[in-house]
Amino acid sequence: MADLSVNFVGIKAPNPFWLASAPPTDKAYNIERAFRAGWGGVVWKTLGEEGPPVVNVSGPRYGAVHGPDRRVAAFNNIELITDRPLEINLQEITEMKRRWPDRAIVVSLMVPCEEEAWKRILPRVEATGADGIELNFGCPHGMSERGMGSAVGQVPEYVEMVARWCKAHSRMPVIVKLTPNITDIRKPAEAARRGGADAVSLINTINSIMGVDLDRMVPTPHTDGKATHGGMCGPAVKPIALNMVAEIARAPATRGMPISGIGGIETWRDAAEYMALGCGTVQVCTAAMVYGFKIVQEMITGLEAYMDERGYARVSDFVGAAVPNVTDWQYLNLDYAVKARIDQDLCIKCGRCHVACEDTSHQAITHMVNGVRHFEVIDEECVGCNLCATICPIENCITMQPLVNEVDRRTGRFVDGSYSNWTQHPNNPMAKPLEPLEPAE
Amino acid sequence: MTAAPDIRAGRLAPGEYAENFSDLHAPLDRHEARVAGERCLFCYDAPCVTACPTGIDIPLFIRQITTGNPHGAARTILDANIFGGMCARVCPTETLCEQACVRNEAEGKPVQIGLLQRHATDALMGAGKQPYRRGAPSGRRVAVVGAGPAGLSCAHRLATLGHEVVVYEARPKAGGLNEHGIASYKSVDGFAQAEVEWILSVGGIEVREGQQLGRDFTLVDLRRDYDAVFLGLGLQAVNSLGIADGGLTGIEDAVAFIEALRQSPDLATLPVGRRVVVIGGGMTAVDAAVQAKKLGAEEVTIVYRRGAGQMGASAYEQELAQVNGVVIRHWARPVSVQGEGGALRSVTFTGTRDEGGQLVDTGETFTLPADQLFRAIGQLFVPGDLEGSGDVLDLASGRIAVDAERRTSLAGVWAGGDCAAGGRDLTVVAVEDGKQAALSIDRALLGFVPMAAE
Numbered sequence: 001m002a003d004l005s006v007n008f009v010g011i012k013a014p015n016p017f018w019l020a021s022a023p024p025t026d027k028a029y030n031i032e033r034a035f036r037a038g039w040g041g042v043v044w045k046t047l048g049e050e051g052p053p054v055v056n057v058s059g060p061r062y063g064a065v066h067g068p069d070r071r072v073a074a075f076n077n078i079e080l081i082t083d084r085p086l087e088i089n090l091q092e093i094t095e096m097k098r099r100w101p102d103r104a105i106v107v108s109l110m111v112p113c114e115e116e117a118w119k120r121i122l123p124r125v126e127a128t129g130a131d132g133i134e135l136n137f138g139c140p141h142g143m144s145e146r147g148m149g150s151a152v153g154q155v156p157e158y159v160e161m162v163a164r165w166c167k168a169h170s171r172m173p174v175i176v177k178l179t180p181n182i183t184d185i186r187k188p189a190e191a192a193r194r195g196g197a198d199a200v201s202l203i204n205t206i207n208s209i210m211g212v213d214l215d216r217m218v219p220t221p222h223t224d225g226k227a228t229h230g231g232m233c234g235p236a237v238k239p240i241a242l243n244m245v246a247e248i249a250r251a252p253a254t255r256g257m258p259i260s261g262i263g264g265i266e267t268w269r270d271a272a273e274y275m276a277l278g279c280g281t282v283q284v285c286t287a288a289m290v291y292g293f294k295i296v297q298e299m300i301t302g303l304e305a306y307m308d309e310r311g312y313a314r315v316s317d318f319v320g321a322a323v324p325n326v327t328d329w330q331y332l333n334l335d336y337a338v339k340a341r342i343d344q345d346l347c348i349k350c351g352r353c354h355v356a357c358e359d360t361s362h363q364a365i366t367h368m369v370n371g372v373r374h375f376e377v378i379d380e381e382c383v384g385c386n387l388c389a390t391i392c393p394i395e396n397c398i399t400m401q402p403l404v405n406e407v408d409r410r411t412g413r414f415v416d417g418s419y420s421n422w423t424q425h426p427n428n429p430m431a432k433p434l435e436p437l438e439p440a441e
Numbered sequence: 442m443t444a445a446p447d448i449r450a451g452r453l454a455p456g457e458y459a460e461n462f463s464d465l466h467a468p469l470d471r472h473e474a475r476v477a478g479e480r481c482l483f484c485y486d487a488p489c490v491t492a493c494p495t496g497i498d499i500p501l502f503i504r505q506i507t508t509g510n511p512h513g514a515a516r517t518i519l520d521a522n523i524f525g526g527m528c529a530r531v532c533p534t535e536t537l538c539e540q541a542c543v544r545n546e547a548e549g550k551p552v553q554i555g556l557l558q559r560h561a562t563d564a565l566m567g568a569g570k571q572p573y574r575r576g577a578p579s580g581r582r583v584a585v586v587g588a589g590p591a592g593l594s595c596a597h598r599l600a601t602l603g604h605e606v607v608v609y610e611a612r613p614k615a616g617g618l619n620e621h622g623i624a625s626y627k628s629v630d631g632f633a634q635a636e637v638e639w640i641l642s643v644g645g646i647e648v649r650e651g652q653q654l655g656r657d658f659t660l661v662d663l664r665r666d667y668d669a670v671f672l673g674l675g676l677q678a679v680n681s682l683g684i685a686d687g688g689l690t691g692i693e694d695a696v697a698f699i700e701a702l703r704q705s706p707d708l709a710t711l712p713v714g715r716r717v718v719v720i721g722g723g724m725t726a727v728d729a730a731v732q733a734k735k736l737g738a739e740e741v742t743i744v745y746r747r748g749a750g751q752m753g754a755s756a757y758e759q760e761l762a763q764v765n766g767v768v769i770r771h772w773a774r775p776v777s778v779q780g781e782g783g784a785l786r787s788v789t790f791t792g793t794r795d796e797g798g799q800l801v802d803t804g805e806t807f808t809l810p811a812d813q814l815f816r817a818i819g820q821l822f823v824p825g826d827l828e829g830s831g832d833v834l835d836l837a838s839g840r841i842a843v844d845a846e847r848r849t850s851l852a853g854v855w856a857g858g859d860c861a862a863g864g865r866d867l868t869v870v871a872v873e874d875g876k877q878a879a880l881s882i883d884r885a886l887l888g889f890v891p892m893a894a895e
Contacts (some may be wrong), residue, residue, distance in 0.1 A: 347546075349546065
């Protein structure tokens with residue numbers, strides 16, 4: 001049986017599935033239930049400064065985009081950091097760590113960008129026995145208006161500065177949680193590393209308006225007729241997050257930096273994808289808020305089965321395994337060619353591949369053949385774009401088959417398995433034919 | 442078999458009638474409609490549309506339902522089929538749109554097109570909306586004979602095109618088979634009449650009830666008085682069993698039974714036999730058998746001369762009969778009836794088999810005790826009403842011959858629905874006939890040179 005245990009920047013946990021800092025991790029009661037369900041760790045909902053707690057709206061804090069059958073495709077919130085007194089949170093963290101010594105408890109923090117503020121809170125957190133801290137530089141709503149959260153995460157210099165303070169005033173591992181509401185995610189990650197942070201976690205939520213109530217003419221959710229943007233998460237953000245994770249994992253300045261992956265993880269497969277792109281742990285929130293804590297049991301058993309099947313004895317055997325295969329467009333092999341193939345036994349004849357290709361792409365799929373409804377790829381027109389396979393409602397009905405030692409009937413070019421990319425291409429005015437990655441044809 | 446024949450009313454407790462004759466399918470609520478609708482794949486050149494005799498854009502109306510636009514969905518349906526509400530209830534969708542649904546290939550279960558169609562049309566009609574308007578007056582007048590689905594479909598389309606329409610109906614009530622000829626659990630709460638009223642509310646249509654062709658007026662009159670005539674006459678007679686019935690009581694036409702049931706103000710007053718035999722294999726046989734059972738008959742047997750696969754009733758309808766406790770016996774035909782004191786007591790059948798396409802008797806016989814026997818072996822068009830008018834219509838296979846535009850052999854006369862040759866004896870086909878005829882009449886009245894008839 002595969003060993004799912006992790007040691008992430010010195011924080012040990014029986015599995016890589018952690019609950020992200022969010023409503024599910026706001027108090028001991030929830031954490032107790034989470035650990036009983038099997039979660040490997042939690043990131044306690046963000047603590048703020050000592051003093052009067054923050055105040056939340058007493059109304060809708062969540063919005064969603066629904067897919068078929070009202071599945072939650074995307075989710076957002078306007079909830080702030082914990083609105084419970086600091087001392088109560090610290091007591092509960094202490095108690096939970098005592099009750100669950102084998103689980104990871106990381107504490108998320110957000111205090112003003114003043115060294116004294118951090119110096120005040122860090123020892124108190126350390127005293128709880130917590131395994132580490134996560135700096136909330138990502139929250140994009142409410143707190144950012146007060147100069148915290150994503151307002152810090154969007155300025156690499158601040159990220160570096162606060163990370164440095166935390167390392168200077170605490171023995172705990174420091175994880176910097178990044179905001180995706182930024183042009184180049186590598187910049188704050190580099191800053192975190194410069195500041196001495198042990199790891200980054202990403203992504204926090206994305207600035208979002210989930211919809212508009214067309215009767216009241218106000219975005220949703222609204223508070224007494226007015227709305228503000230929230231932070232979006234859930235399955236829809238996973239592709240955005242995966243890209244940002246990969247950017248950090250392969251950038252020379254941040255390569256090898258431990259990453260905790262966050263964003264739309266619902267299943268073991270989602271988690272494994274993050275891990276393949278370099279994440280040592282993953283954090284989950286939305287899926288738990290939609291389905292409850294039991295989902296972790298599917299994640300644990302699914303990841304075990306996958307690792308057993310692939311022969312990975314421990315998680316580190318495949319963390320980052322896909323990173324070397326992420327590259328720039330300019331290095332993609334322009335000699336490679338595929339054609340779509342439709343499995344006629346699986347085809348249900350909905351015709352969507354035809355109309356998608358006919359209306360919006362390359363007119364490369366038939367509709368009628370000899371007067372009969374029949375969908376087949378026209379190799380002379382097919383550019384291998386994958387649109388048909390992507391929109392086909394039947395899994396594996398349309399597959400993309402590489403051409404091997406044969407003529408591409410669209411271009412007339414013989415595909416022989418050679419490699420050449422844009423940097424070498426004759427159409428590229430900037431081509432550098434003298435330094436090809438592979439011998440030219 | 443000495444007891445008196447047992448045909449009587451009030452076999453059930455008072456509350457049981459309403460329960461037995463309630464809606465066959467509960468309508469989909471908004472959530473159900475959305476979940477059901479989201480299964481639609483929005484096919485290109487969708488097979489369900491091809492399979493619909495009225496060509497309703499099914500993927501479009503389902504998409505409109507799922508996006509919270511049920512009235513728009515209804516408009517999509519009604520533009521193609523003004524009887525979209527009734528067709529959603531009575532269409533054999535399992536042999537039309539739903540049979541063609543590609544989801545059958547994927548999961549063996551089609552999108553619930555019929556129920557979704559009902560959801561949309563109910564929403565619009567329930568809101569009291571009439572999205573159609575009478576067209577700007579063309580100054581032309583059209584006579585429509587028969588206020589069934591064909592006639593009213595034709596009348597409605599003509600009215601929206603601006604023509605003045607007079608509908609002649611022999612019965613005291615409009616609606617045709619929708620009102621008189623289908624099982625009541627398929628059209629509850631007076632839906633058929635409500636739909637007729639809704640269709641007529643477009644304006645420009647005058648319905649004259651109790652006016653029968655051949656009795657109260659002739660085709661010659663209509664051709665003289667109107668710019669065009671549409672005949673939606675339906676079928677007038679029932680095929681005979683071909684055996685001597687000895688004048689026994691208890692032998693009835695299934696269509697008459699169904700009509701009496703539909704028009705009965707109190708089902709508890711409607712007599713039904715304790716043991717009922719229905720001869721036939723179509724929808725009428727099933728409608729009669731199931732309703733006899735629902736009225737409290739103890740034993741109801743459908744006897745059909747061929748196999749399940751040849752029955753006109755779809756597999757779904759056959760199953761409906763069976764789950765309602767009706768026994769279906771295949772491969773047998775009646776050879777004699779036996780009575781006592783002038784009343785039916787039993788029916789004797791011979792077994793049949795198919796020999797190279799020919800139906801032959803096996804020689805084996807059996808006898809079913811029966812208090813009541815319903816004939817449901819098809820209906821006939823009786824051209825007699827058209828005779829004596831001096832105008833002669835060509836017939837084909839015993840019904841009025843029409844071309845693709847539903848033009849008859851007589852200039853200025855169109856026909857559609859069950860009285861026209863080449864149809865499938867379905868409401869939805871009648872609606873399409875009426876619609877196509879109206880479009881053809883409109884083209885003719887506006888002076889377009891018609892294409893030569895086939």
